[in-house]
Amino acid sequence: MSIIADLILAGGKVVSPDAVIEASVAIKDGKILAVGAADAMPPARETVDVSGMHVLPGAIDVHVHFRDPGYPQKEDFASGTAAAAFGGVTTVFDMPNTIPTVGTAEALAAKHKMASEKAHVDYGLYAVLGEDTIENVPALIEGGVIGFKLYMGNTFGKIASPSTGAMLEAFEVVAPSGKRISLHAETNSIMERRETRLRQAGRTDPLAHLASRPAVVAIEAVSRAAILAEWTGARIHILHISSADELRPLREAKARGVDITGETCPHYLMLSADDYARFASVIRVNPPVREARNQEPLWAALADGTVDIIATDHAPHSREEKTRNDMFDVDCGFPGVETQMPLMLTAVNAGRMTIMDYVALSAAKPAKIWGLYPRKGVIAPGAEADIAVVDLAREMRLDDAGLQSRAKITPFHGRKVKGLPVHALVRGRFVMRDRTLVEGTRGHGRSVHTIQEMPAPAPRNTDQTMESITRVPARQQESTA
Ligand code: DOR
Numbered sequence: 001m002s003i004i005a006d007l008i009l010a011g012g013k014v015v016s017p018d019a020v021i022e023a024s025v026a027i028k029d030g031k032i033l034a035v036g037a038a039d040a041m042p043p044a045r046e047t048v049d050v051s052g053m054h055v056l057p058g059a060i061d062v063h064v065h066f067r068d069p070g071y072p073q074k075e076d077f078a079s080g081t082a083a084a085a086f087g088g089v090t091t092v093f094d095m096p097n098t099i100p101t102v103g104t105a106e107a108l109a110a111k112h113k114m115a116s117e118k119a120h121v122d123y124g125l126y127a128v129l130g131e132d133t134i135e136n137v138p139a140l141i142e143g144g145v146i147g148f149k150l151y152m153g154n155t156f157g158k159i160a161s162p163s164t165g166a167m168l169e170a171f172e173v174v175a176p177s178g179k180r181i182s183l184h185a186e187t188n189s190i191m192e193r194r195e196t197r198l199r200q201a202g203r204t205d206p207l208a209h210l211a212s213r214p215a216v217v218a219i220e221a222v223s224r225a226a227i228l229a230e231w232t233g234a235r236i237h238i239l240h241i242s243s244a245d246e247l248r249p250l251r252e253a254k255a256r257g258v259d260i261t262g263e264t265c266p267h268y269l270m271l272s273a274d275d276y277a278r279f280a281s282v283i284r285v286n287p288p289v290r291e292a293r294n295q296e297p298l299w300a301a302l303a304d305g306t307v308d309i310i311a312t313d314h315a316p317h318s319r320e321e322k323t324r325n326d327m328f329d330v331d332c333g334f335p336g337v338e339t340q341m342p343l344m345l346t347a348v349n350a351g352r353m354t355i356m357d358y359v360a361l362s363a364a365k366p367a368k369i370w371g372l373y374p375r376k377g378v379i380a381p382g383a384e385a386d387i388a389v390v391d392l393a394r395e396m397r398l399d400d401a402g403l404q405s406r407a408k409i410t411p412f413h414g415r416k417v418k419g420l421p422v423h424a425l426v427r428g429r430f431v432m433r434d435r436t437l438v439e440g441t442r443g444h445g446r447s448v449h450t451i452q453e454m455p456a457p458a459p460r461n462t463d464q465t466m467e468s469i470t471r472v473p474a475r476q477q478e479s480t481a
């Protein structure tokens with residue numbers, strides 16, 4: 001009896017990190033059944049003509065803030081994942097700075113329940129690794145996390161940054177699990193002191209934000225995190241790399257064999273200090289958008305692999321929260337999950353990188369780094385059918401009002417893009433079709449922590465961990481008994 005596919009995407013150009021091939025894609029039961037010539041495809045219930053379009057593995061955005069629960073005026077899990085679907089993003093990893101913070105098994109369980117009811121796309125949930133949550137690590141892993149988030153510096157949500165001592169202990173505790181720790185790598189004490197001084201001096205203008213967080217804030221944090229990861233064998237990921245100068249400690253750590261990866265975001269590649277005049281407080285984000293001289297080294301780092309992936313730090317806030325007079329009172333960040341792919345495809349069209357490079361940075365490499373590959377991040381038989389069908393010739397002007405996110409304000413407002421996702425499929429099901437959200441897909445998204453297959457963990461200096469040194473030797477126990 002011959003197999004009948006559920007769907008065939010016919011006649012597109014299928015993209016992987018190594019090749020672009022003219023091929024049709026057959027999908028069955030949420031997975032890729034076959035990739036090949038049109039006449040080699042099995043019969044199918046539905047065939048969709050995608051000729052002229054590129055067929056990409058859906059983007060995996062490992063850094064979004066969907067604000068649920070806690071801040072419905074900014075976003076919720078339904079609006080955030082709908083924005084993702086519009087952006088060709090089929091998996092997101094959501095950050096824990098919600099109310100309550102995701103630092104206990106109870107908060108995590110509640111978030112899993114909420115997300116499973118609302119998500120249009122697949123997701124992973126981060127838990128926070130802070131001074132007071134180290135003891136919860138086993139229960140959080142048991143409850144299903146994609147990884148941990150550690151705030152070395154303060155940002156939206158005011159999650160206290162752990163001391164270096166607590167950070168070392170946190171790394172020791174997570175290392176044996178092999179879970180990756182994603183770091184907000186900005187050193188708090190430097191920023192706090194400078195912000196206080198700037199305020200005292202009466203500086204609350206947009207550029208005061210940049211002045212309060214010079215690149216040394218990130219250079220120091222990346223270097224310190226790399227040393228602790230090297231000592232403990234913990235896997236770490238540097239979030240939102242914003243400066244040329246933090247690339248050096250990142251490169252050096254990689255050369256020493258530290259399991260360290262990094263991401264940058266479109267705003268660090270495409271915006272600069274020159275844009276503060278036009279966008280004023282809207283551009284406030286942590287880390288800050290920096291001087292234009294940082295852009296070329298960041299592009300080069302993507303090309304040479306120093307920076308592994310593209311993510312967005314999708315950080316929605318309401319217009320009122322983004323447009324206050326005192327720069328230090330403005331909420332940090334802006335939406336990005338739906339503008340990443342159009343912006344990066346525009347760069348592909350401009351010859352900045354190939355579409356194969358883009359697929360590596362947006363899908364294949366994130367899947368590999370978090371143990372989801374080859375179930376996700378690739379269009380090949382057996383993989384989950386997470387797909388973005390894109391039209392590289394289609395143009396649009398990004399516009400605040402056109403955003404799917406509840407946060408209708410972005411410093412990319414007015415920018416012309418060329419290259420748009422037209423359809424998005426999550427496990428074989430259209431969630432966005434012809435640039436329209438498909439009804440009934442709320443709740444289709446699932447947590448991906450269940451398919452995480454990380455390489456064997458490699459903890460180091462285990463005889464010197466806090467746990468080892470505080471274990472009372474048996475002999476001593478007897479003598480005190
Ligand atoms: O600008 C930012 N906003 N940076 C962060 O790290 C957090 C984010 C948020 O949650 O708003």
Ligand code: ZN
Nearest residue numbers: 063065095313
């Ligand atoms: Zn963030």
